Amino acid sequence: MALLQISEPGQTDAPHERRIAVGIDLGTTNSLVATVRSGEAKTLADEAGRTILPSVVRYTPEQIVVGYSALENAASDSENTIISAKRFMGRSVEDVVKTYPELPYNFVGEPKELARIATLAGVKSPIEVSADILSALKNRAEQALGDEIQGAVITVPAYFDDAQRQCTKDAARLAGLKVLRLLNEPTAAAIAYGLDSKQEGQIAVYDLGGGTFDISILKLEKGVFEVLSTGGDSALGGDDFDQAIIDWIKASGKLPGTLSSRMRRVIKETAKSVKEQLSDAETVNFTLALDDNSELDFSLSKTEFESLVEPLIKRTLIACRRALKDAGLKAQDIKDVVLVGGSTRVPAVRARVADYFSKQPLSSIDPDQVVAIGASQQADILVGNKPDSDMVLLDVIPLSLGLETMGGLCEKIIQRNTTIPVAKAQEFTTFKDGQTAMAVHVVQGERELVKDCRSLAKFELRGIPPMAAGAAHVRVTFQVDADGLLSVTAMEKSTGIQSSIQVKPSYGLEESEILQMLQASVENAKEDVNARKLAEQIVEAKRMLESLGNALKQDKHLLSEQAYEDLVADLNTLARLCEGDDEQAIKEQIEHIDNKSQDFAAARMDDSIRKALQGQQVDEI
C-alpha cells in the first residue's frame, strides 16, 4: 500500500475514472458540441447525423424549438423565432435597434437596458435564448454519451467585453452547465491544431464566420498560450458575402427596391447556394422565378464574385494589420495561420490570406468544427482527465476597464491586453460630511469619454462610516478573473470596514432574476430540490475530505500540532455528517473548515511557489 496518496486538487484518486466534459462553440449562426472519447476529439451529431445546430430558437405558447426545425419557421414566424441572439448578448435595446434596424423582433424594455424580445412564450432575454441553445446541446451530449456532463468549456469571441462574457456564463448556469472556463474562440482553434504542444512562435487565427470576423494573434512558448492582440469586425461575415450577391442580383436583374417576402427569401437562398458553388465552379448559371411568374436568367463568374467580395476581404485584412501592429509584429513574423469559420471555404479568402501572411494557412480540420474540437480538448484537461498536461492558457483583457470621473471622462484602471487574472485598486473619498454611500460607474473601452465607451455596471458602495468630507478613503479593488469577468470589492481604509456593494449590470441579468429563473426551471422539472441540494453538498464535502485530507498528509509540517489535530477532528465530523441527511449541517461544517484552513492553504501555496521554482534552474541552464 502506498504510504502517501498525493493527488492534485480536482483530480480523483482513481486514475481510470473518466469525467465527462464537453466543449461548446456557441456561435452567432451555428453552435456545436464536442467531446474527447478514447483520446480523440469529435463533434457530436443529432439523430439525423447533423453536427451543426443552427443557433435559432422558436418560442410558441406550447413549446420551445431549437435548431433546424426552428430555422424552417424563421420566415413564417419571424417574430417568435430568434436568430443570432449572440449579437444581443450584453447589448441595450437602443444599441441593437440602431445596429440592426431591420430585425423583425419586438424589443421591449427601456432603451438603455438589456435588449429583450417579446415572444408568444413571454419576454425572452438573449441569455435565456442562449440557455435554450446550450440546453439542446447538453441534451444531445448526454444522450450520445449516456451520462451526466460534469463540466463544459464554452467559447466566446476574443473581443467579447465583460457584459457579453457574463451573459454567456449566466446562460450556461440557466442551462444547468458547470462552466470550467470561457475560452477564446481563436485559442480553441489553435489547440485543435495541436499547436500548443508542438510549436513555439506567433500564430494568427483568422475566423470568418456567418456574421462576425475575428483576428487574433497568439504567442506560443513551451505550452503557454498568450493572446497578444485581438481585432475584428462584429458585423462582417459570410452573410455579407451573400448580401453582395443579393445586391448584384437585384442590380443586374433590375429588380424593384422593395420585394415580397417570398422573393427576398428565394434570392437569399439562391445567393448562398451560388456562393457555395463558386468555391469549385468557374461560373454559375441560375434562374429566378419572379412573383409575376416570369423568369430571369443570371450568370455569375468566379472573377466577378471575387470583385464583389474584394472590399469585404480587404476589410478583414485591414483588421489583421491592426492586430499585428497591436502585437508589435509584422506579417512575416507569423509562423502559422489557422482558418476558422465556414466563410474561409471561399477560395478568394484563402488566397488573399495566404498572400497577406506569405504562407499557406492551416485548413485540414473542418473550419466549422475546429473551435468546438479545441474547446473539448481543453475541457478534457480542465475536468482532470489529463493530469500530466502542463498547458496553460494565458489570456489578456480585450478592452480597457475604466471608471467614470468628473465631467464624463473615463479614467482607465486596467489597460487592454493586460494578462489576466489581474487586480487593480483605486481609492475614492467622500465629498460631503457624513456621507455613507457612493456610486461607481465602470465602463469598458478605449475612448476618452464615458459616453463613447460601453457601460458595464454601476456599483453602489454602502456602509461607509460617517466621517468628515474627504476623511473616508474607500479602496475599491477591481478583480478580473481568468475568464475575463470583473468583480469588485471595497473597503474603507481607516476603519477597515468592508463596504457592501450592490451591482447593477448595465446590460445583463441581476442575480435575483437568475435565481428566479433557476427556481422556475426547477419547478417545471418537478425535481426534488432538497434531495438535489443534499447531493450537491455531499459531493462538495467529499471533495473537501479528499483534497484537504491529502493536503494534511502531505504538508503536516506547515501546521502546529494543535491546529493539525483540530482540522483532522473537523474532517472526521464532516465525514460523519455525510452519512446523514442534514444538508444544512454539512454546509455549515464545510464553511467552518474552509475558514479554519485558509491560512494552511495560503501557506501551502507559498510553499509550492518555492517548489515550482526548484529544479527549474536546471531547465534554464
Added chain:
Amino acid sequence: MNFFEIFDFEPAFDLDVNTLSARYKNLQRAFHPDQYASANESQKLLALRKATEINDAYATLKSATSRAEYLLKLAGLDISHETTTVKDPSFLMQQMEYRERLEDISALSDPYDAIVAFEEELEAEQAELEALIGRELKSAHYEQAANAVRKLKFVNKLQTELERLEDEASEI
C-alpha cells in the same frame, strides 16, 4: 513575499528578463486558475489571488521603469503616485525642445525618417538613464535614483507619443 521573492531573485535592478519570463511561465503553469477548474470555491479563490499576484509581479519587474520604482518602494521611497516632478532646469529645457520637435514631426508630410532618428536618440537616453538608475540603486542613493526614474518616465512618455505619431503616419 515581495515581487522579487516570488521569482526567487535577489532584489536588484539588474535582472535577466529571459530568466524572469521562464520562471513566470513555470509559476503560471502551477497557479493559473485553470489548474483549479474542478477544485472547491476557496481553493479557486486562493489560486485566483496567487495568479493575480504573479501577473502583477511579472508586469512590475519586466519593465525597467516600474522595476526601479518598485525597488525604491521597498527602500521606503514610494514615487508611484507622487505629483512632484523633475526640478533639473536643463533637463526640463531639453524636454520642451523635444515637445517642439514632436510637433514639428507631426506637421511633416513624410515623417518616417524623422521619427526613426528621434526614436534612436530617445533609446540612447533611455539606456543612459537605466544605467544611471542601476548605479545609484546599487550604492543606495535612493533620492538620486528617484530623480533618474522621474526623468526616465518623461522619456517613456515621449516614446509613447512618438509611437502614436508613427501609428497615425502609417494609417494615412
